[in-house]
Structure formats: structure tokens, C-alpha cells
Amino acid sequence: MSVLYVAVPLALVLGGGGLIACLLCIRSGQYDDLDTPAVRxxxxxxxSKD
Structure with missing residues (x-):
């Protein structure tokens, strides 16, 4: 039972960190163009004719 006092806050911190990282990637425009890299x-x- 005492492991929950460590596991739950740790899970919340890691989940929040992942959410913040995802939001930063979306706001920076990383996911704007999903088609060009596949056909590049x-x-x-x-x-060149040099």
C-alpha cells in the first residue's frame, strides 16, 4: 500500500511531462506537414550543368 504513495505521484509527473512535450511539439509546427517526408x-x- 505504501508503494502507491510513490507510484501515483511519479505516474502523474511522467504523464504531465509527456503531455507538455507533446504540446510543445504541436505548437512548434513539427506535425504540420505529414505527407512531404514520406515522398521526399x-x-x-x-x-547541375557545371
Missing amino acids: MLIDEEK
Whole structure:
């Protein structure tokens, strides 16, 4: 029973930290463009004529 006094606050702190990290990633725009990285490897690079 006494382990709950440690486990519950620890779980709340870790969950809150994960929530804050997720919100910071969303606000910074990391999840704005989900399609381009998946097809970036299919786009040919233009070769320079130098």
C-alpha cells in the first residue's frame, strides 16, 4: 500500500511531462506537414550543368 504513495505521484509527473512535450511539439509546427517526408525520397534531384 505504501508503494502507491510513490507510484501515483511519479505516474502523474511522467504523464504531465509527456503531455507538455507533446504540446510543445504541436505548437512548434513539427506535425504540420505529414505527407512531404514520406515522398521526399521519390523526388529526383536536379543535376547541375557545371
